[in-house]
Structure formats: structure tokens, C-alpha cells
Amino acid sequence: MTDAPLRESLVKPNRPQVTNLDGLAAMVAEGETFGVGGHHFARLPIALLNAIAARGTKNLAYVSWAGGLPLEILLEAQAIASIDICFSSLDIFGLPPRFRAAAEAGTVPVNDWTALAMIQALRATEQNLPLMPFQRPAGSDMMERIPGAGTITDAPSGETVGVIPPLRLDTVILHAPRADETGNVAIVGARALDWPMVAAARKVLVTVEEIVPAGELARGDRHAVLTRNRITAIAKVEGGAWPTSCLPDYVTDYAALHAAFASDAPLSRSLALPASRFPADRRAAARIPAATASGVRFPVAINRGAAAASPDEAMAVRIAAELDNDSFASAGAVSPLANVAYRLAKATHAPDMIVATMSCGHLDIAPSPMTLSLIEPFDAETAAAHAGGDDTYSAYYQGGAVTHEIIAAAQVDRHARVNNIALRRKDGGSIRLPGQGGMADVANMHRDYVIYVTGHRKLSLVDTVDIASCGRAYVTDAERAAQGYRPGAVKLITNLCVFALDSESRELVVVETFAGVTRERIVEATGFPVVFAPDCEEIPPVSTETLEILRERIDPLGLRRLEFVGSRNRGGLLDEIVALDRDLVAFLAARTTPKGSAA
Template sequence: MDYLHQHPVKLDTMEGMLSQIQDGDTVAIGGFWFVRIPVALVDGLVKKGVKNLTVLTHCSGLALDQLIAAKLVKKVIFSFASMDLFGLSPFFRKAIENGEIEWEEWTALQMTQALEAGRQNVPYLPLKPPVGSGFHEETDYYKVMECPFTGETLGLMRGFQPDVALIHAQKADEKGNIQILGSQGMDRLLIGASKQTFVSVEEIVPEGKLDADPRGVIIPHFLINRICQVSGGAYPSSCLPYYIADYWQLQHAMQTAKMDQNYHQIQQPDGEVLGDRLGKLKRFTKIEIKQFESQLRQSASDSADEEEPFHMDELMACLLAKEVKDGVVSTVGSNTPLSMVAYLLAKKTHVPNVVLIPFTGLNDIPAYPITLSLAEVFAYQSSSSHWAIEDLWQWLYQKSLVSVEFGSTAQMDQHGRINNSLIRKAERIKVRLPGQAGLADVINFHHNSLFYITRQDQKRMVDVVDFVSGNRHFVTKDERESVHLADGVLKTVTNYGVFELDRTSRQLVLTHIHPGIDLEDVQANTGFALQVSPDLQETTPPSKEQLRLIRKEIDPFGFRKLEFMAGQERLEWIEQILQKEQKLLFGKTLFSLSI
């Protein structure tokens, strides 16, 4: 594909646009999680049958699975590949475990710098290295050097320029300027770094008639090559303010995938079916926080659940909330319902001025009830500004300005090293995990590294992790100051107790044990010799007020419980939450799981 920008922008059909993509191209996929993924464009690639693609995506697991399921992918470059709340991306996981595709897992900062170098047309850019992780090794795309000015160790990330970026945006005008609202993901970087950019939009408006929302971003027409209009082009992911993510259809897609069918075939319905679906999904975008809170209060019963003993999910949420400090910045990662409840509980109680940033760039949200179908809507409505992922890295993370970000991990060893990448059996990958996203970087950058494990056992708390996705390499105050990082600690909250990384021995030490748990229970579910603090304390149970807040105001539908479930049980609980939310909002069920 030639590196050529066409002026003026060519308004095209989707078929004409995709005809420019050839076998063997490198395709970058915009959007993230279930937000503005260019599903229609990806579905068009599937129908076109272009093969041997190298696919780069930060965390668009849905699109990646579509292409892998259709046998179009030769290699994937990613930071995180998951179906978020629904679990691991099934086709991605199977293809890597079976050795069917090549792959490279980059840290989020490595990907940011690779694309930034591509955007600036320079061969590489420096970064603070993910020291102590398995990514801090010399490869063909990442090197290590001594800074000629300070002598400190720096990473160098090779610049990367995809052949084409596929983006879905809210609007374009007739001149070809496009507008992105809400969190921008890595789309700005993808547009700047890629040789060509193809964009689908919900609608095309006259020149000069793009919305005036100052939180959005307008990409000028001379950076875009081709545009096509596709109403519902991100479906079943979201495109606010047009429609929310169709969690009902995503649920159905996962169930279909588990039956080993090619679920990419059902992602993009046609005509009236899609129009009816989008119309119903748009109704959710009109719900405001105060309206939802009012409906919750009206539906609340004086049931005895406030008198029920606390559950483990509530205890762990309270323990995490305790770690949030006031007047600082905390960011919320993906697929972490428990951590979101903890943040909101903290903001409702002892830290009203903490700055919360969910959805990788919806800044400074208030405390509001957590829901599945309205989570993005409420953050979108109430956030003060909308950022891109690289803004977080450039403004906050690398400068060590974030106090804490809670993360879940598949494995943790006695030295506090985490693994969210892969489980090995001999020399073979037994289980391909979703990836560390940015944990390899922020485990050092953030003041405090807080992890949680909802089901501790010897397979999760291990002697040595199979792969070091992240490591709190800089532990002591002096070590952290020497590389310009704020002081802090590493802690892990599990369903048995609280562990803290000792700064001298660099081993995890049990500092708190939960009520009703014996030390023998903890050791039996720990894969290394248990180190116990001489000042071991029992964790404080949640107060009645904390339980009331969690159960009535913050998480009335039990969103947090998803992290204690797996497989079919989790899918069934998601369905229950979605049904309850529909009935509360509209007094009836608008639609069921499948189209």
C-alpha cells in the first residue's frame, strides 16, 4: 500500500474503501474494549477474505477475534486481548495456544511510543522501561540504552507505521473532517502513524456543522484518506451518544463462540433488524444519573439484606477503598467491577475529592450507582474532559502522578511479580491469558501498586510466575526517588487476607487475615512458604453504613460479584443484571439476549 494521502478526502462506499487493503497488509484496529470498535469495517474485511494480515490493536478483543475466527490473521500485536466482562477472547486464545498465528505482546507504553515514533516519522522514541518484567529484554522492536545526559537506563521503542488504520467515529463533515467523542482510545496515534486511514462514521453533516462539544476532538480532513457512512458501524460495541454497547448480543456471541461457531457472522445484522436494535439502545443514552438514582430510591425495599452478614466481595471492596487517598488521581482499568465499586465507595465516604478516570480518559467523574448497561453513559455525561490513552501516559503515568490503580492478576509469586500473559506447560503455552495492558509499566510508575485475587489458591499464589508480566522493581524510597518515582507500597488483597511486599526481604508478608480464616487455610492456598508479620492483625469487617452504601447506592445489582464467578455462572449473572436494569429503567424488558 502506497504511503499517499489523497486530497480532498474521498467519500466512498465501504466496499470501495476496503478494496484498497491487500493480502499481507498491516491493519491497525481503532476503538477499545466495547467502545467504538470498527465492527462493520472488520466484518467487511471478513467478507472480502483478505489474508495474512498483521493486526495491531491495543485492546479491541472483539475485532481481533472476528478476524482470527475467519482465518485472516498471520500475526497479532497487542497489549490486551479480551472480551472484557465475558472472559478471554476465545479464538485469539485458541489460535495462540495451538501455534496457528504469530504474536507479540507489547506493554501499553511501548505501543504508545512505537506509534508516536511512527507519527513523528522517526525510527524510535525513548521510554521509561518496564524494569523487572519479561518485556524488559532486547528484541527486534525494543532496545535498552544508557541516557547520554543522565546515565539512567532508558528503553527505546522502534517506530511503527501500519499500512492502514480502521477507525469508527461519530461524525464527519462533507469536507472530510471527522469528530470523535468520548474517550479516544489510541485512535489519534493510529491515524498519525498509519500510512492511510479509513474511517466509518454514523453520519455525514454539512461542512462546519460538527458538534461543538469541547470535550471531543476533530481530526482534520487532510489526515484522513477515505470515509464511508455506516449507521451502527460500531455495533455491537458502543458509539455514544448514538447507542450503548449491546451487552445482550455480546452475551449471545460468547455463548455461540463456546459452541465453536464462527460468531463473527452474527455481529452485523442488516436493515430493519439493526435499526430497531439501535433505536432501543439509544434510549439508554438518554438516561441521566439523577434520574437513575431517583428510580433506584423509588424501587428500594426495606428488605433485610442490610442486616445480612458481609460477603467476601464486600469485605474486599472495603479494604481496597481504604487505600484510596483524597485529592489525588486514581485510574480505573478494564474488567474490574470490584475495583470500580471500591473507588466509588471511597469517593462516597472518606475521599470526596479523589479524581477518578475510568474508560481510559473520561476524566474526574462523580460518585454514582454502578451499572452494566449505563456505565459508559454516566462517565461520558459527567466527565470534565475526554482524553486519549496516550494522554494518560504523557500527562500522568510516566510522571508518577497517579496514586493507585487496582488490578487483578492471574498469578502472583512470593516476590510480588505478576503474570497476566501466559501459563506454560513445559515449553508449550497451555493457557494464553489476555495480556498485561499497561500493568508492566504502571506497577512501578504509580505511587502504590494494589492488586487483588478473588480466589486465592496455589495456582494463583505461586512460588515463581510462569512469565513476569510486571514487577515492582523499584521498592525502597531511595530506589524510587533515584528514577523520579513517588514513594509507595505494593499490596495484594485476597479472599484470605492482605499481603504487603516487604522492602527489605522483597517478599510478600501476610499483614492482615480475614475474620474466620486460619493461618493453616492461608498456607494451604499459597504456593510458597508463608511469611507472616509479627504484628498480624484481623481485617476490620465492613460497617453497616458501608454495607448500606454498597448494596443500596453504589452496586444494587451486584456487579462486583462477577469477579468471584467464572464460565456459565458469570454469563447467567450478567443476564440477570441486564434484565433487572431494563425493568428498572423502562418497566419492561426491551429485548432478550439474541437478535
């Protein structure tokens, strides 16, 4: 990353420059520390990323909460010199191949951060401080991996806390639905880490769908505004986020993403906006109200009419049973099974629970159906509030207000420690995984630490993880009270059984088994000695009513299945789901008059 003085002014002029796409791209210089706004497949500045790649800009130090598609575009262009992230994934499409190849070969150095450490490092820059404190990710190996992280001891209490120096960015790029003529920029929906990244950047370059007269940002959809003195330059680029979304104008084009990832063609070509016209159905889908899907019997529903629950359904129902009316559940970055379970619980036995999606960017959503295209607009519409990751860490996570963030694990050991960073190969190399995101933080902060593994086998359930990317250090009631956290449970749910962490031995114990699963099968599939609780019992069958709600209302496309297939079979399943999603969107579009249209 670029050398910088301890403190410097990041104040910008009151009126941003208005330019074009090439003008913005030309402002990104070789060797800069470079960040990208947006979130998963939402509001990614794809057109600007392609323009930067086309210019041949090199040696960028990529620093963002997530890698994902932006990082893939820049790695393909050989523009990246180093990577600092919390995780990198292509969501339902799996691991990013260019990131994985670079990390495994060691051709590009990778630094893994916890989300809270990155937030606080950006805040240190924003608040003109030499460092910021943060709760240590105790129980994990992450403190040794975060660049510049250290500890200090509070003299009065004797408590040790983490500290992190400022994280300064040369350039941050964003896409937004609109700006006004004076340079204020409006964003709709989840904000990820856009706000602290903007505050920590020397230059902020923004593409927008439209530029409206001054004063008009106050009208229309719910939005948050970046004031004009935080923006360096703006360019109007219609469709500048395609094939990702830009609410309220258009939704993610999963068919286009699927085709691009399945193709051997360069991403810069596959992700170029069609010259002839913008895909009209993506704009139409953004105008479908969430109420259109309420109580609807969809034309397709996976496993409709099957008497027994499939393994993915049984796991979804069992995860949902962890939740009640007092739950506050945050959906992780790439956890469709957990997201389905949250919505199922809220639609059945826990109507008062709070569900937050897009990494807690959409707060208190309604349990709308899980679809590809409409998850984001439905959640943004029904959410009580929109937020950024920095907001929710401060308001909810750090104080222990969230009860659950039930997250998938690649490797788990007998102490319930998780490894989602890298697996060691027998030849001494490694298999790169997405990363821990915010798991190292929330393993202690959230009341209940619940993880799941969809394929219970010895390679996944091991005696000791290769890297402890997260784990719960504060287990007993007394330990948690001393940290200001509520007492809570630690559980591991697999496709065979449910483990609970014993507070005395601090080891996992089997407390429930799925129907028809023998103890012998569990022992044979587990890489550490298995202990069964004296009162271990079989999980009861799923009721017909619950199955119908799951299949008909919550997950008609069967997105949950994506966590139960290997990479070889994922392409065919994605073909099916993308096609079903198109049909479902067309079905809902035909049932409603678009918002803003005459009846």
C-alpha cells in the same frame, strides 16, 4: 508486518474520499499491517470488520493496543497472519476463545507489548524519528518480549532507558459518530490509542453515523476532531458500531453481545445489524442523564437487606480503604471489582479523589452506579475531561501523578510479581491469559502498586511466576526518588488476607486477615512460605452504612461478582446481570425526559 523504509511521508490529501462500506473494505489489501480503533466495547467498527472478513482478505498483521472482539472477528475469518497487542479480552465475557486457541496452538504468532512501548513506537512514526525513548518496564520480563525494543545509556547521567523503532501501519479503521462534508471526523468520549494509530497509518478508513454540513461539528456534545488531512476515506454507515456503543448516539448492546458469545453461530452473522430496525432502547439509553441515577433507590439491589458482607463485598470495601482524598485512581481495562471500589471510596470517605475510567480516557468522573449499559455514557457525561491513552501516559502516568491502578492478577509470586500472559501446563503447553496491558509500566510509575486475587489458592500464589508480566523494581523510597517517583506501598489483596511487600526482604508479608480466616487456612492455600507481620490484625466488619451505599448506589447489579465465578458459572450469572441491566435502564428511562426532547 509489512517491510517499510526507515522514514516515509504519511501525508494524505486534504479531502478524504467519500464511499460506501464495500468501498472501504476493498481498500484493505492482503498482507497489510492493520490496526483497529475504538476501545473495549466502545466505537468498534463492527460493520466494516464484517465487510473486510466477508471479502476474504488474508494475511493481515494485526497491530493494536487491544485484541478483543475485532480480533475475534478476523480470526474467525482466517484473516490474521500475526498478532501484536498489549492485551486481548472480551471484558466481562472472559477470554476470547479464538485468540486463546490460536495463541495456545501456536498457529498465529503473538507479540506482547507494553502500552508505553507501543505508544512511543507509534509516536516515532508520527514525529518522523528513527526511534523513541521510553521508561523501561523494570521488574518484568517484558523488555525481552517487545519486538525491536532495546536500550541506550544516557551519557551525562549514565541512566539506561528503553528505545523503540517506529511502528508503521498500512491501514487503521475507525468508527465515529459524525464527519462533516469536508472530511473532518468527530469522536466523543475516551479515545484509547486512536490518535497515534491514525498518525502512524498510510490509510485511515472511517465509518460514521452521519455526515453533516461543514462547520456543524462545532455544535453539540464535547468531542475531539481528527482533521480531514488525516483521513483517507469515509463511509456513512448508521449503526456501524453496533452492538458496541457510539456516543452520543447509542450505548453498548450487552444482551446482543451475550447472545453472540453464547451462540455457535459465526460472529459475522450474530453481529450483523438487524435489517428491520436499530434497537431503539440502545438509542434511548444514551440520552439518559447521569443525574437521573443520583440518590435513587433502584428496584433491584444484590444482597439488599443481608446483615453481613459477602466475600466480594468485603474485598470491594477493603480495596476502597486503600484510597483517600489525595488519590488519583485509574480503572484498568477489565477490573469491575476495582472500579466498584473506586466509586465506593469516592462516594463515602474520599470525595476529593480523582477517578479515571476507560483506561484513563474519562478523567475525574462522578461516582455513578455501575451498570452495564450506562457506565460509559454516565462517565463520559460527568468526566471533567476526555483523553486518549497516549495523552494520559504523558500527562499523568510517566510523571508518577497517578496513585493507584488496582488490577486483577492471575498468578502472583512471593516478590509481588504478576503473570497475566500465560501459564505453563504440565504437558509443556500453555494456557493463554489476556496479557498485561499497561501493568508493566504502571507497576513502577504509580505511587502504590496494588494487585488483587479473588481466589486465593496455590495455583494463583506461587513461589515464582512463569512469566513476570509486571513487577515493581523500585521499591525503597530512595530507589523511587532516583527515578522521579513518589514513595509508595506494594500490596496484594486476596479473598483471605492482605499482603504487603517488605522493602528489605522484598517478599510479601501478611499484614491483615479477613474476619474468620485462620492463619492455617492462609498457609495451606499459599504456594510460597507465608510470613505474618508481628502486628497482623483482623480486618473489621463492614459497616451497615457502607454496605447500603455499595449495594444501593454503587453496584446494584452486583457486577463485582463476575470476578468471583469460574467460566462454568459465568453464563448463568451473565444471564441474570444482563436481564437486571435491561430492567434498570428501563426504570431510569421512565424517570426522565430524554435530553433534547420537549418537557
